[in-house]
Amino acid sequence: MGLTGQRRLVLIAVLAAAVALAGIGTKAQNKAATQTGQVFATSTPAALVRAQPAVVIGPYEYPDGYNPMTGLPYPNNEVRARRNLIVKISNHPPIVRPQHGVNAADLVFEYEAEGKVTRFAAVYRTNAPERVGSIRSGRLLDIELLTMYSALLTYSGASEPIRKIYLNSDYRYRLISPSFGDNCDNAGICRDATLIERGYEHTLFGDTRRMWDLATRRNVNTGFRAVGFAFSESADIGGIAARDIYIHWSSRTNARWQYDEASRTYLRYTDHEPHFDAADGQQLWADNLVILEVPHHRRPDLFPPGSTNESLEVALWDSGRAYVFRDGVIYVGFWKRLGRRPGEALQLMLGNSEAIPLRPGRTWISVTRSLGSTIVNAEHQPIPTLTPEP
16 A cells, blocks of 8 residues: 555645644753643654555454454454453552553553543453453443443442443443452452452452353353454554653653564553563563543532542543554554444544554553643653653
8 A cells, every 4th residue: 555645745744743743852852841732852753655565454344363453363263252351450559560461461441540540441352361450440431442342341340320330231241340249259350368468459350261251151252343443564654753652641640651672562661660560570561552632521420419429531432632653653643433333443543534554463542631641752761751740
């Protein structure tokens, strides 16, 4: 799929706009701590045209036997036949780290929960880890995720308004949770008493194999595919060099990703330290990093009048701005989800509505209130550095 003259002009315009917004060089370096909007501290344009045009699969059609979440073939028929499985995993307080099984997920969403901290929603299909967690509670956004990926959802519990929404839904039997009687005996969701010093709420772990077994017994373990991503081994759409990405959710939560040339992956740091997976001993990694700008709304109306509680609604529908990182470069575009039908998943597009192809493999999606919370550097930065104001 070569570049047409019109497409090349659009790409040049997109990159030029990104550079203009960046304020490249010393000026951006000095303002990086407080500037709102798109921030590129030290960016340099990458080549606009690759030597060979990329072969793209998706975002609507995929070769038979390919996983639309990774752009890779299913390793066997068992994987192809089972349903996407989302597991909610804690990321706060720091004592819950390192978590188990995050690196085994095909796709991870990280998003804000109440209290200005983040949770992970890890989506499994290719791998079936025996231990994932610690498992935490369900949120409003999980409804959108299980719909987009036509998935099962495993979580520890939920507030009463969210529990009622879940209970009265048409996806009720795709929910796997102790709050509905799914436990160590029938679902492989068990407490680890040796970790009680973390706090009781951080001791719940699960076996994904047994979760899928429970879904099979309920007749809901069907291997639906969720379309939306495009993939290519190499991208012929250019990009801007970006090997260091810092995301600041709040004074309580931050993440840094640095591109590793040897593995062609992004490695994660949390609270200015390498963030590891206890299951494999490796630093958290991803082939692609995506940052979304999504409206966040307070929902105290879900609770009885006079209550001090509220839920946070993350409006992951319609469209918004996005950064997409692969192979050490950034593409500035937008995300869209114009329908809310099952299996109609997230799409990533350039300004001319052409899909941004991901590198086949694992993708990490960070959902933020504003792209202004992200600082992008062309090269690795010392850790910690360039911390924005809360």
